[in-house]
Amino acid sequence: xxxxxxxxxxxxxxxxxxxxxLLWVVARWVPERRWPGVLALLAGFKPQRPAVRRVxxxxxxRALDLDAxxxxxxxxxxxxxxxxxxxxxxxxxxxxGWHPPIRLEGEECLASACSGGRGxxxxxxxxxxxxxxxxxxxxxxxxxLHHLSRPSHGFSTTRFGVRWxxxxxxxxxxxxxxxxxxxxxxxxxxCMRRLRSLLEQGEVVSITVGDWxxxxxxxxxxxxxxxxxxxxxxxxxxxxxxxxxxxxxxxDGGFRVRIEEPLPVPRWEPGATSGREASESxxxxxxxxxxRDPAVGATLEAYVRRxxxxxxxxxxxxxxxxxxx
Numbered sequence: 001x002x003x004x005x006x007x008x009x010x011x012x013x014x015x016x017x018x019x020x021x022l023l024w025v026v027a028r029w030v031p032e033r034r035w036p037g038v039l040a041l042l043a044g045f046k047p048q049r050p051a052v053r054r055v056x057x058x059x060x061x062r063a064l065d066l067d068a069x070x071x072x073x074x075x076x077x078x079x080x081x082x083x084x085x086x087x088x089x090x091x092x093x094x095x096x097g098w099h100p101p102i103r104l105e106g107e108e109c110l111a112s113a114c115s116g117g118r119g120x121x122x123x124x125x126x127x128x129x130x131x132x133x134x135x136x137x138x139x140x141x142x143x144x145l146h147h148l149s150r151p152s153h154g155f156s157t158t159r160f161g162v163r164w165x166x167x168x169x170x171x172x173x174x175x176x177x178x179x180x181x182x183x184x185x186x187x188x189x190x191c192m193r194r195l196r197s198l199l200e201q202g203e204v205v206s207i208t209v210g211d212w213x214x215x216x217x218x219x220x221x222x223x224x225x226x227x228x229x230x231x232x233x234x235x236x237x238x239x240x241x242x243x244x245x246x247x248x249x250x251x252d253g254g255f256r257v258r259i260e261e262p263l264p265v266p267r268w269e270p271g272a273t274s275g276r277e278a279s280e281s282x283x284x285x286x287x288x289x290x291x292r293d294p295a296v297g298a299t300l301e302a303y304v305r306r307x308x309x310x311x312x313x314x315x316x317x318x319x320x321x322x323x324x325x
Contacts, residue, residue, distance in 0.1 A: 215229065
C-alpha cells in the first residue's frame with residue numbers, strides 16, 4: 001500500500017480552510033442555476049501551474065484527438081467541476097440540503113447480480129462529482145452500500161487535512177452509506193477480511209477505480225497508459241461476486257449514474273485449500289500468482305474499453321488525466 005498522506009501540513013490546507021466559508025455562503029445562498037457563472041469566476045482566481053496545465057492539455061488532446069483550444073476548454077470545465085463538488089458537499093451539509101435530479105440507469109443489472117445468491121462489487125469510476133452523487137443515487141434506490149475508502153478521500157492528503165478538513169466531506173457522504181471502511185497500511189488485512197465477509201453474506205460493496213495499491217497493472221488507454229489496482233478483481237474472484245462498472249454523466253440539469261453489465265471475472269484458485277480454510281500466507285501467494293494471470297488482465301482490459309467510451313462522452317469529469325502516461 002502506497003502512503004496515503006503527503007506530510008503534516010501544506011499551504012493548500014490554509015487556502016482551503018480560508019475559502020470554505022466563502023464557498024459555504026455561495027452554496028447556501030446562490031441559486032444552483034447561477035453556480036456555473038460563479039464557478040467560472042472562482043476558478044480564475046486559482047491559476048494552474050503552466051507546466052501542469054500544458055502536460056494535461058497535451059494528454060487530453062492526444063487521447064481524444066482534439067486541438068489545444070478544445071483540450072483547454074475541457075480542462076477549464078474539469079477545474080470548475082472540482083469547485084462545484086465542494087459546493088455540492090457544503091450545500092448538502094446545510095439545513096436546506098442538496099436535491100439534484102439523479103437518475104439511476106441499469107438498475108436491472110444490479111438486481112440481476114444480487115439475485116445470484118452472492119454479494120455484488122460496484123466498481124465506481126474515479127469521476128469528479130461522483131463521490132456524493134453516486135452514493136445518493138444508490139441510497140435513494142434502497143441499496144445499502146459498504147464503501148471502501150482512503151484517509152485522503154476528501155479535500156486534502158496531508159495529516160492536517162485528513163484530521164480536520166476531509167471529515168467535512170466524508171460525514172456528508174456517510175449519510176448515504178451503510179458502512180465506510182478506511183483502507184490504510186495498518187488496516188489492509190482487516191478491511192479485506194471485512195469486504196470478503198460482506199460479499200459472502202450477499203451485501204453490496206463499492207470501490208472507486210484507482211491505482212492506490214501495492215499491486216497494480218498498467219494497460220493501454222486512448223493511446224496512453226493507465227494503471228489500475230488489481231485488488232478489486234481478486235476480491236470478486238475470491239468470493240464469486242459479480243463486478244459491475246459504474247459511470248456518471250451530467251443529464252438535463254442533473255446527473256445520470258449508469259450501472260453496466262458485469263465484467264468477466266477470473267476463476268479463483270487459492271491452491272490446495274480454499275475459502276476460510278486457506279492460510280493467510282497461502283492466500284497471499286495465490287494473489288501474487290493471479291496478479292500475473294492473463295484472466296485478471298482480461299478483466300481490467302474489459303473495464304478500460306468501457307472507460308474509453310465514457311471518456312469520449314464526459315472527459316471533463318475524469319480524475320485520471322493527471323496520471324495518464
